[in-house]
Amino acid sequence: MTAAGPRAGHRPPAAARTVFAAAHVVADPRADTPVDGPAAIDWDATLAFRHHLWSHGLGVAEAMDTAQRGMGLDWPAAAELIRRSAAEARTVGGLLACGAGTDHLPAHGASLAAVRGAYEEQLGLVEDAGARPVLMASRQLAAAATGPADYLELYGQLLRQATGPVILHWLGPMFDPALEGYWGSPDLDAATETFLRIIADHPGKVDGVKVSLLDAGREVRLRRRLPAGVRCYTGDDFHYPELIAGDDHGFSHALLGVFDPLAPLAAEAVRLLDPAVPGDPADRGDPAAFRAALDPTVALARHLFQAPTRYYKTGVVLLAWLAGHQSHFTMVGGLQSARSLPHLRRAYQLADGLGLFPDPELAAARMRQLLAVYGEADA
Template sequence: MSTLRLLDATGKTTVVALNDSGAYTRPLAPLRSRVAYAAAHVVPKTYADNTPGQPADIDWDATLAFRRNVYSWGLGVADAMDTAQRNMGLDAAATRELITRTAEVARDAGGSVVVGVNTDHVEEAHISLEQVISAYLEQLHFTEEQGAGPVLMASRHLARVATSAEDYRRVYREVLSRATVPVVLHWLGTAFDPELAGYFGAEDWQTASEVLLQIIAENPDKVAGVKMSLLNAESEISVRERLPQGVRMFTGDDFNYVELIGGALRQAQGARARGYSDALLGAFAAITPVASAAIQALDAGDAERYQRILGPTEELSRQVFAAPTFYYKTGVAFLAWLNGHQPAFQMVGGLHSARSLPHLSRIVELANTSLALEQPDLARERWHGMLRVNGVDV
């Protein structure tokens, strides 16, 4: 029996049995019951200067192969978003090239791709509302030219300059009016980016969600969906129940996605309410085969199997996205390395150093438990090698 060596925060090691993989199968037809995107990461060249502050030097073969793998499991790809290290190592030039290349892969593979639209190519920290609008439009038009679906991300520039809810309504109104295809609006919480505090003009989600819903109501034909990443199921369900017909809720809640996607019943203001969220998750980049198998179960009408497959992954995701949550990208890349999707555990900007060995050990343990290790023997070999390099006897 193969075993895994684990390391805790005191330096103590333990041994657990190495499980087989989930032996999941790729779908033979498009997934039907949910629209699901995996927010993909980028793989740098192993020999590049992957240190803080250096431009991203991407291993395009590995990066694009990862996206093709996602498509092979029936999921779409959400690219050039926070999982790809926007504002955390992925510079403007690399972002544009990533969007161009990933859109080309989507066309070749017949897959669906959406990409982040932001204002982050502007180097000045403080700009006017007019400049925020212009910056958004520059990236929006570039994305449309590449043939990718736009995700209008939360802008740090807008968060800094806006003084009222009306400022947010104005910016989104101007940008959406010039979009040639419907966009997804992304509400990113402070756990992911503290600089976005007070986004949509309020600190509390109840008030801010009213502004978001007003923006959508003013532009119903220009909004395809909303991605909420507040790590708060109550806020997502509240907004989801009030969305206009045809506007999807894409959960970005990496803590509570199992029930949000599954469509659990909840008690709402004295009445039973039903609904479900589609998915646009960094977690699904880490567990793509498991996520695909779970949605295939929903397609087959087997809710119990869906829960049995996806349920155990939520604890893994909570570990990957543990505080400080914005370092979750490290766990996503770590699992990609364990699963053989990149040659080394390297990240642009040196972000592979953002989590401790005990933290990574817990990821290994939970990935093993939830059958998220695609090649268990390879994962064991790589993890044990990493322990040895760091002076841990295996």
């Protein structure tokens, strides 16, 4: 075991980058619901974890993929999560962005009009809660659209009626196979052109773009073509240190699921990019120190997000349990069974090596308990 990791200190947000951690939800292990039934949430533990992220100066990306949207978290539970998190954010001045999608529609057969109506309903709820909307990639739109024109029209309608700037979300098929061909083409170059046209056609309506394609070169090329004032929020859980550090032509902000377990380390690392003299455009902070702090976390991130990538949530929740943020390793929809025991053991080892656990003895004891349940001889 390594030494105890850093604890929350109610730190201010970093100045040089806008950083969101996409947060997981804590299931209620006592709820008598089937794995395919309505989501049962432990609200106290779920909201306490949001305060943990805010205390480190991170923003919270709520009701996103990390919270098991489309993988156990249904829309009624997501709507309640958004309302509750928005209320909690107001008590501490926490930065909050919330996912708006179409996941309350049937998986197949929805018309474009129905998709638009579903987006409008969820967008309205997020705006009414006072949070920044993230227009999530829609499985139903991917199934209903016949080409780029459908995306241009539908997103145009949504952006025109949004009351403030939104974040557009491009989630690759490695995270959700149903999103293959999003923006109207399986060719990523063609899809990028449609994506950029939507942004250019609606100046002032796009705060930024959240890109989760696990392709650092493509993200860099995309962010260099974004209009002035439109942020690129990296969602690349494989290459985030280099993308956040940036280059002579710019950098990415962050909206990352891996910052859920990495919150203490990530928050401190990003502050190393703050200028020593606030407001000095020539001062890029200390990128070398930032990389030295964050590069060692990539091995854990790549392990958690290894294929099938969509099951990364299991490792995220495991680490939250081992770190003492929740009292159990139970997930909405029974997703705790989605990764193998060797995978979970390795996640523990990598996280411990980074000093992520505030109480290493608690983490070790809980890992031994998990091994014993599976009949491991060396538990």
